Amino acid sequence: MNSSSIRxxxxxxxxxLVAVYLISCKKNTSxxxxxxxxxxxxxxxxxxxxxLSDSPYVERTNFTTQYYSSCELNDTYAFRMDSTxxxxxxxxxxxxxxxxxxxxxxxxxxxxxxxxxVIAKQNFFNTYLYNCKILxxxxxxxxxxxxxxxxxxxxxxxxFSFRATQ
Numbered sequence: 001m002n003s004s005s006i007r008x009x010x011x012x013x014x015x016x017l018v019a020v021y022l023i024s025c026k027k028n029t030s031x032x033x034x035x036x037x038x039x040x041x042x043x044x045x046x047x048x049x050x051x052l053s054d055s056p057y058v059e060r061t062n063f064t065t066q067y068y069s070s071c072e073l074n075d076t077y078a079f080r081m082d083s084t085x086x087x088x089x090x091x092x093x094x095x096x097x098x099x100x101x102x103x104x105x106x107x108x109x110x111x112x113x114x115x116x117x118v119i120a121k122q123n124f125f126n127t128y129l130y131n132c133k134i135l136x137x138x139x140x141x142x143x144x145x146x147x148x149x150x151x152x153x154x155x156x157x158x159x160f161s162f163r164a165t166q
Contacts, residue, residue: 036114039137045077045162055155057145072096076165083107085119117144132160140164 034042050067051060064073071094078086087103106121106128119130132144142162150156 034139036110036134036137039139040079040110040117040142041081043139043142044165045079045142046075046165047073047077047160048163049161051159051161053145053157053159054150055157057157057159060159069095077162079108083109085121130158135159 047064047068049062050064052063053060071091072089074090074094076088076090078088080086085104085106085108103121105123106119108117108119110117115134117130117132117134119128119132121128130144130146132146135143135145137143140163142164144160144162146158146160148156148158
């Protein structure tokens, strides 16, 4: 074997190794985190708890039973791709105590940074507008914080804690 064929073989081996290296470095898209939009719309959610918190929003008080009857906690919320919110009751005899989280007919959207979920609904008597900060969002849990001022003008927040149903 002459020296030029040895160099040629080394060059082929080098090109092969570089190609294998580049192919093995290709990103695996299945390892990419799921987007906020995908997590919100591809999951059906059930309200797990409603907390009330005063500034600085460290301590939470569970107010679920004051605002929701137990049968309402089986309701399923679906955030649809067309920006509508659907709330389906699993118990037709269930009576709502108070309407804290908007139901069917509400609209929603994410802010441009995917850090706030805005939920709105207008009916004859009330206009609901929740500018909810996303505290937690994964395949199993979604927590949303909606700040407001209480009757004494103190900063407070509702924290809606949802769990995935599928």
